[in-house]
Amino acid sequence: MSAISVECSAVDGGWVASVTVTDHGASREFEVGVTVGELARFAPGTTDPTNLVKRSFEFLLTREPKESILSSFGLSVIARYFPEFEREIRRR
Numbered sequence: 721m722s723a724i725s726v727e728c729s730a731v732d733g734g735w736v737a738s739v740t741v742t743d744h745g746a747s748r749e750f751e752v753g754v755t756v757g758e759l760a761r762f763a764p765g766t767t768d769p770t771n772l773v774k775r776s777f778e779f780l781l782t783r784e785p786k787e788s789i790l791s792s793f794g795l796s797v798i799a800r801y802f803p804e805f806e807r808e809i810r811r812r
Contacts, residue, residue, distance in 0.1 A: 722781050726773045734759070737773040741786045751792040752776075758795045762809050775812045779805060
């Protein structure tokens with residue numbers, strides 16, 4: 721199982737999440753942009769994207785190794801690669 725740490729910083733129009741994924745003694749860093757609209761769409765009723773970003777990485781890591789995940793991306797990009805993302809992330 722991978723350890724996922726997420727720290728979010730507010731920016732105009734949303735947040736930037738710094739994510740570290742560690743497994744098998746190796747870590748990889750990521751930067752994820754989350755807009756106010758994405759937070760409302762994927763995690764209605766929440767005001768902090770930290771948990772959404774963590775759940776998004778849990779989703780991704782069940783489908784591909786951390787080395788295959790883009791190092792920097794906007795949260796909605798996940799749905800382009802995995803059409804089931806929005807349905808599944810709202811259930812988590």
